[in-house]
Amino acid sequence: MRTQVGIIGAGPAGLMLAHLLQRAGIESVVLEKHTRDYIERRVRAGVLEQSTVDLLNDAGLGERMRREGMVHHGIQLRFDGAGHRIDFSELTGGRGITVYGQQEVVKDLVRARLDAGGAIHFSVDEVGLQGLDTQRPRISYMLHGEAHELECDFVAGCDGFHGVSRQAIPADKLTTFERTYPFAWLGILAQAAPAHDELIYAYGDRGFALFSMRSPQVTRLYLQVAPEERLDDWSDDRVWQELHARLETHDGWRVNEGSVLEKSVTGMRSSVVEPMQHGRLFLAGDAAHIVPPTGAKGMNLAMNDVLVLARGLIEHFESGSDAALQRYSQTCLRRVWRAEHFSWWMTSMLHRFPADDSFQQRLQRSQLEYVVRSRAASASLAENYVGLPASWGTEP
Numbered sequence: 001m002r003t004q005v006g007i008i009g010a011g012p013a014g015l016m017l018a019h020l021l022q023r024a025g026i027e028s029v030v031l032e033k034h035t036r037d038y039i040e041r042r043v044r045a046g047v048l049e050q051s052t053v054d055l056l057n058d059a060g061l062g063e064r065m066r067r068e069g070m071v072h073h074g075i076q077l078r079f080d081g082a083g084h085r086i087d088f089s090e091l092t093g094g095r096g097i098t099v100y101g102q103q104e105v106v107k108d109l110v111r112a113r114l115d116a117g118g119a120i121h122f123s124v125d126e127v128g129l130q131g132l133d134t135q136r137p138r139i140s141y142m143l144h145g146e147a148h149e150l151e152c153d154f155v156a157g158c159d160g161f162h163g164v165s166r167q168a169i170p171a172d173k174l175t176t177f178e179r180t181y182p183f184a185w186l187g188i189l190a191q192a193a194p195a196h197d198e199l200i201y202a203y204g205d206r207g208f209a210l211f212s213m214r215s216p217q218v219t220r221l222y223l224q225v226a227p228e229e230r231l232d233d234w235s236d237d238r239v240w241q242e243l244h245a246r247l248e249t250h251d252g253w254r255v256n257e258g259s260v261l262e263k264s265v266t267g268m269r270s271s272v273v274e275p276m277q278h279g280r281l282f283l284a285g286d287a288a289h290i291v292p293p294t295g296a297k298g299m300n301l302a303m304n305d306v307l308v309l310a311r312g313l314i315e316h317f318e319s320g321s322d323a324a325l326q327r328y329s330q331t332c333l334r335r336v337w338r339a340e341h342f343s344w345w346m347t348s349m350l351h352r353f354p355a356d357d358s359f360q361q362r363l364q365r366s367q368l369e370y371v372v373r374s375r376a377a378s379a380s381l382a383e384n385y386v387g388l389p390a391s392w393g394t395e396p
């Protein structure tokens with residue numbers, strides 16, 4: 001079998017790349033190890049930057065997002081029992097974010113792929129990459145117990161942090177930059193109307209908490225916990241008690257309780273590999289970099305990578321020029337490192353680090369006060385949170 005672009009992974013990155021290529025008349029095959037049902041139910045990110053919203057709209061995928069997504073114009077930072085609003089619109093000239101679950105984005109992308117008659121294989125196994133240094137790289141895989149081989153012009157490794165694509169690159173060709181944080185997030189999805197209309201980031205002696213939402217009926221909540229925390233030790237009652245304690249304010253505001261639909265613990269890590277390319281293999285999204293979720297950047301970075309990659313591939317197939325493809329890694333990494341810094345900065349400002357002494361905690365508090373009282377500091381947070389324009393970092 002042959003295709004122009006073999007895409008490994010049907011997350012936001014792989015599916016969006018397939019869609020952008022299909023609109024330009026470029027053929028691709030998407031290979032995904034899980035079932036369609038699984039990827040459409042997987043609860044993960046939910047904050048779309050303006051540039052991701054623009055990309056979905058421009059690609060003809062924004063209809064349901066415009067109907068069901070919730071546009072937010074600010075967030076609240078909460079400490080010492082009081083909330084402080086960061087007004088994105090006012091600080092960034094009208095920009096904002098849209099809350100729309102990652103699984104909804106994935107559903108819209110899968111639907112578009114199937115409607116366009118594009119190839120997508122679910123439940124593939126034993127994916128392997130060969131000939132990456134040649135003009136005809138190959139992907140081998142098992143499907144329904146049968147061995148297959150797909151010959152491609154290019155391979156896009158969009159298979160997330162634990163995928164096989166990055167591992168197919170010889171170790172001496174990649175440099176990895178990494179940081180592991182000494183805590184994790186315990187996240188719940190609850191059948192409860194959000195008690196506030198914007199996200200709340202709460203700093204306190206008991207640790208960090210985040211109030212978020214996925215729809216007018218569903219609240220998403222997170223607690224900072226130890227990295228080795230066992231879910232079994234967290235009954236629903238204990239989770240609610242801790243959320244009330246960390247999010248409470250002097251005026252008696254409380255999060256609404258409801259039945260817990262999903263509960264999970266996610267470790268917190270920053271990681272980047274450079275370059276994001278080897279031979280004819282291009283890495284995109286979590287396969288190349290991950291950020292702690294505090295800055296809400298993971299899915300947005302994945303979308304930006306594939307926009308840059310699609311432009312490079314279209315240029316190659318239309319004009320034979322590889323100039324944009326050769327700049328792929330450099331172009332993406334500028335935005336990636338900005339997001340890495342912002343995510344690290346938000347994480348460092350808002351979490352309790354086990355090794356921190358009282359001096360360090362005073363510094364954190366001072367930083368929070370500066371961010372909410374200084375227009376320059378608030379504007380910097382707002383500009384990074386809503387996301388830099390799509391053009392940012394693309395010029396030499």
Ligand SMILES: Cc1cc2nc3c(=O)[nH]c(=O)nc-3n(C[C@H](O)[C@H](O)[C@H](O)COP(=O)(O)OP(=O)(O)OC[C@H]3O[C@@H](n4cnc5c(N)ncnc54)[C@H](O)[C@@H]3O)c2cc1C
Pocket residue numbers: 008009010011012013014031032033034039043044045046047102124127158159160161162163164266284285286287293295296297298299302
């Ligand atoms: C558990 C978890 C929770 C998260 N929560 C948040 C959050 O609350 N907020 C936030 O902002 N961000 C969150 N993120 C980050 C965000 O979801 C990611 O940045 C985003 O999913 C990146 O998209 P992607 O397409 O690059 O990778 P993914 O979405 O990971 O997609 C990769 C796809 O490749 C498939 N795959 C993997 N290996 C293979 C293989 N060998 N062969 C074929 N297919 C393969 C996977 O099944 C998957 O469908 C979370 C991430 C994780 C892992």
